[in-house]
Amino acid sequence: MMRAPVHLATLALIAILCALLFTACDPKPLVNLHSSADLTKLQIKFFEYGNTSPETLYVIKQETAQQLYKAALASPQPAPGRACPTVAGPGYQLVFWAGAQRAETIIADRGGCSDLFLRGGDLRQANQDFWSLLDQAITSVPHVTHPDRLEIVRYQGNVQVPLYAKITSAGKVQRLFTYLSTFLSTSPSTTGLCGDQTSPYDDLFFYEGEVLLRAQVFRGDCSLVRMLGKTTFPALRLTGQFQQQLDQELPSMTFAPARPDILEIEHAPVSIQPGSGPDFRISRDQSTIQKLYHTAYNLLPWPSNKDSSCNLQGAEGSYDVLTFFQEGAWLVSATAFSSCPTVSFNRAGIMGGYASQATQEFRDLVHQVEKS
Known part of the structure; x- marks a missing residue:
């Protein structure tokens, strides 16, 4: 057949x-x-x-x-x-x-x-x-409460090799985690997956030992935050305040081609x-x-x-x-x-x-x- x-x-x-x-x-x-x-x-x-x-x-x-x-x-x-x-x-x-x-x-x-x-x-x-x-x-x-490390993968489109950064500074990791936790409690929900293949986004992996909390921050036309590892948790609309907080922290990190x-x-x-x-x-x-x-x-x-x-x-x-x-x-x-x-x-x-x-x-x- x-x-x-x-x-x-x-x-x-x-x-x-x-x-x-x-x-x-x-x-x-x-x-x-x-x-x-x-x-x-x-x-x-x-x-x-x-x-x-x-x-x-x-x-x-x-x-x-x-x-x-x-x-x-x-x-x-x-x-x-x-x-x-x-x-x-x-x-x-x-x-x-x-x-x-x-x-x-x-x-x-x-x-x-x-x-x-x-x-x-x-x-x-x-x-x-x-x-x-x-x-x-x-x-x-188990839920991540005090992450001990953070890995970030930054995607800039389809044809560009993604960038990677790892942070082991407990203070910096906890500060970003606190920003995220505060954002989750206040932001309205929106749609789910991003359909724009060229949309830039950061994939954040917060680890506390083996326990993982993962967040994806989409910019551009998608403009949303997806939480992975939280069941039935809706995607959230990226607010200007949260993006500003991230933009203050992320440029200080050393990204290199993955x-x-x-x-x-x-x-x-x-x-x-x-x-x-x-x-x-x-x-x-x-x-x-x-x-x-x-x-x-x-x-x-x-x-x-x-x-x-x-x-x-x-x-x-x-x-x-x-x-x-x-x-x-x-x-x-x-x-x-x-x-x-x-x-x-x-x-x-x-x-x-x-x-x-x-x-x-x-x-x-x-x-x-x-x-x-």
Whole structure:
């Protein structure tokens, strides 16, 4: 059966849906888990539907992690021949820890049939008990009150390499955090994601130990502040007073072109078959990461007057999703399909993505990372 052409803006959606079909492979072997009592911590990555850049990270304590893991195991296996609604939803990657080692990774898809994917291809259909516990876990995450460090990623548009700054001065970090906290209590709400790909914005990562509070400050036509890590928290309109406070602090910080030091790469077939799924790997090879990162940013933009659709007929080929990190900050993700001449880019907080023209050099570097 031939498939209709798929527009580039939807390719990231395909990558997310494919990634949610089977359990991700950890870069290190998982420890043997004898019972839920062995679990000590849970990390939750949250992905907005249609965006391959992780929105935020929640760190959940031991008791909640154990309860959520038992709820996943208690979820029923899907009935044969079930019909899944075509309802899009966000995705979650649940990483359970036993001490200093990963014990289990569960992929949860809130769209369609609400599937859960455990180790070894164990497929479950999440019930209401599981989703209620997950919602409670996210709602009850520890809050940042006295951050000890701040990382900032500054985006200046699609083609410019983002800038990065890190602040460890407790006084300066706390002052910016106080500005933000005061602003949150007074500003009126507005719309959600920013639809302007060229809008400049700062992505602020406030850390207190492992606990994260993330804020995105959009300027230009968007002019809003998005809070990530706060459930059901609306986007807020950027006020002149808050922007003035930020402008007094941020120019004193030293920004430099971002240099990612971690690359997560996902490789998977376009057509998922039983027993197969995406392979996740982590690269810390600085030379390769830098070369691939700068090659990606030097790709030519996809012509605006040229059709960006991609025909995935025959369900052949594969795709790669590359996510670049600098320390705790997420920079950008790039999705490339082997059968498409384009690469689509996503940043958290931006609606949709933008396209560039893939080159053989870029594809060769991706393959090099896969094999290393």
